[in-house]
Amino acid sequence: MKDRITITIDGRKIETEQDANLLQVALDNGIEIPHLCYHKKLSPTGACRLCLVKIEGRIGMHAACTIGASEGMTVAAFDEELEESRIHMLKYLLSEHNEANDGTYEDEFRQLVRKYRLDRPESSRYPSLLHQLRLPVDYTSPVLSYDSSRCIKCFRCIKACGEVQGKYVLSFGERGLDSVVVAGIDHWRESECDGCGECIQLCPTGAIVEAPDRNVFRLQRIEKRVVTTCPYCGVGCQLRLHVQDGEIVRATGVEGALPNDGRLCVKGRFGYQFVSNRDRLTTPLIKKDGVFVEASWEEALELVAQKFSQIREQYGPDALAGYSSAKCTNEDNYMFQKLVRVAFGTNNLDYCTRLCHASTVVAMLRSIGDGAGSNSIQDFEATDCLIVTGNNIIETHPVTATYIKRGVARGMKVIVIDPKWTPLVKYAYIWMQPKLGTDVALLNGMIHVIVRENLIDIEFIQTRVDGGMRAL
Numbered sequence: 001m002k003d004r005i006t007i008t009i010d011g012r013k014i015e016t017e018q019d020a021n022l023l024q025v026a027l028d029n030g031i032e033i034p035h036l037c038y039h040k041k042l043s044p045t046g047a048c049r050l051c052l053v054k055i056e057g058r059i060g061m062h063a064a065c066t067i068g069a070s071e072g073m074t075v076a077a078f079d080e081e082l083e084e085s086r087i088h089m090l091k092y093l094l095s096e097h098n099e100a101n102d103g104t105y106e107d108e109f110r111q112l113v114r115k116y117r118l119d120r121p122e123s124s125r126y127p128s129l130l131h132q133l134r135l136p137v138d139y140t141s142p143v144l145s146y147d148s149s150r151c152i153k154c155f156r157c158i159k160a161c162g163e164v165q166g167k168y169v170l171s172f173g174e175r176g177l178d179s180v181v182v183a184g185i186d187h188w189r190e191s192e193c194d195g196c197g198e199c200i201q202l203c204p205t206g207a208i209v210e211a212p213d214r215n216v217f218r219l220q221r222i223e224k225r226v227v228t229t230c231p232y233c234g235v236g237c238q239l240r241l242h243v244q245d246g247e248i249v250r251a252t253g254v255e256g257a258l259p260n261d262g263r264l265c266v267k268g269r270f271g272y273q274f275v276s277n278r279d280r281l282t283t284p285l286i287k288k289d290g291v292f293v294e295a296s297w298e299e300a301l302e303l304v305a306q307k308f309s310q311i312r313e314q315y316g317p318d319a320l321a322g323y324s325s326a327k328c329t330n331e332d333n334y335m336f337q338k339l340v341r342v343a344f345g346t347n348n349l350d351y352c353t354r355l356c357h358a359s360t361v362v363a364m365l366r367s368i369g370d371g372a373g374s375n376s377i378q379d380f381e382a383t384d385c386l387i388v389t390g391n392n393i394i395e396t397h398p399v400t401a402t403y404i405k406r407g408v409a410r411g412m413k414v415i416v417i418d419p420k421w422t423p424l425v426k427y428a429y430i431w432m433q434p435k436l437g438t439d440v441a442l443l444n445g446m447i448h449v450i451v452r453e454n455l456i457d458i459e460f461i462q463t464r465v466d467g468g469m470r471a472l
Helices: 021-030 080-094 110-116 158-166 198-201 266-270 297-315 330-344 358-368 376-382 398-409 423-427 437-452 460-462
Strands: 004-009 012-017 052-055 061-063 074-076 144-147 168-171 179-181 208-210 223-229 238-244 247-253 284-290 293-294 322-324 349-351 383-387 412-418 429-431
Touching: 004 021, 004 429, 052 080, 080 110, 110 429, 158 168, 158 198, 158 330, 198 208, 284 297, 297 330, 322 330, 330 349, 376 398, 383 398, 398 412, 398 423
Parallel strands: 004 074, 322 349, 383 412, 412 429
Antiparallel strands: 004 012, 052 061, 052 074, 144 208, 168 179, 223 238, 238 247, 284 293
């Protein structure tokens, strides 16, 4: 826990932590200092120069996003000189920016332009340079589009790709005013981009926008935004679904919400279209004379119940079985097992977790007393050393893997135990390749060495482990 300090911003006394980001402190306390390149998930850049402030005792203006708070600091966030400087910076950006807007994206830059009343031609001090610049577009990606004429070179997409997702696919190409964001060494389609969309999530302009449904999506026509849980893997990422004309037309990550804090993978961000797919069945079908015909729910359910009853009466309850889904809620699965056990009269009940997780649940119950994880996903980047065994986490739980990648970037050591190469090996300090079936022997051997070399906390074991040292 850092020391608590008091600073002053525009006459307001604010309590915060030592070295806390000055801009974030101001924003958290309702002081809306303009900014574009800063995002609390990224390291400070100081590129846009809009968050300039004056600090008592220091000469000149300073980018608040690059300053750490210190005891007694007195800050001026708004005065005539600071505001004039911000207006000039916005005018510079406008001179090389395409102001056309099709209403398909949130535009933080446009909001600031309007705030300072620079959205009228007569307010522009500098002539447009658009016709002189080589500003290409890249529509080669199946999930996003990049229009460099709307890019303000704030670095947020590049840092989002590297610092948040740990992929480092994006960078700048060319130089000076001709600088453009490039994926890999050329086009998005030919890069290692896997379509997670973190660059879209953090882009403050319309430079990078979702491609799916862009022809129908319009901000002004969005009826509601629904926060829900991603239905794919077990991480539980929080989504915000944008609904237009009764259909989902976009999904974004919920910033600040755990466990993903705005992060998504390609499935979470773009895998929503099955909901309104025209090929999806919306009416029960019953085969009559070899042809499927539409039927009412009552007729379909009556037929299914009749067939189940016939099988049970003719062959007995054990001729029936039920197989449930890990994607269902606990309540749905409870009702399903009740149907199988009570209505069918059998215990022939199964679902995928028995094969996928049953062994780990049993082991965890015996070792730590609970079949669930004992740490948060965020802890994966906070530890000094992490052992990953038998888990292709980058491909199966990609958002969780982002925390591991961030930990590695900060110096964490990752030990991968897996006979097969997985993408996490690229980040591993040690990759151990045991022979198939030797997992338990390997882990027991590691435990033996730990105990033999006295690399244990005896007091912790005696007070926290059933049986104390006798358990070893």
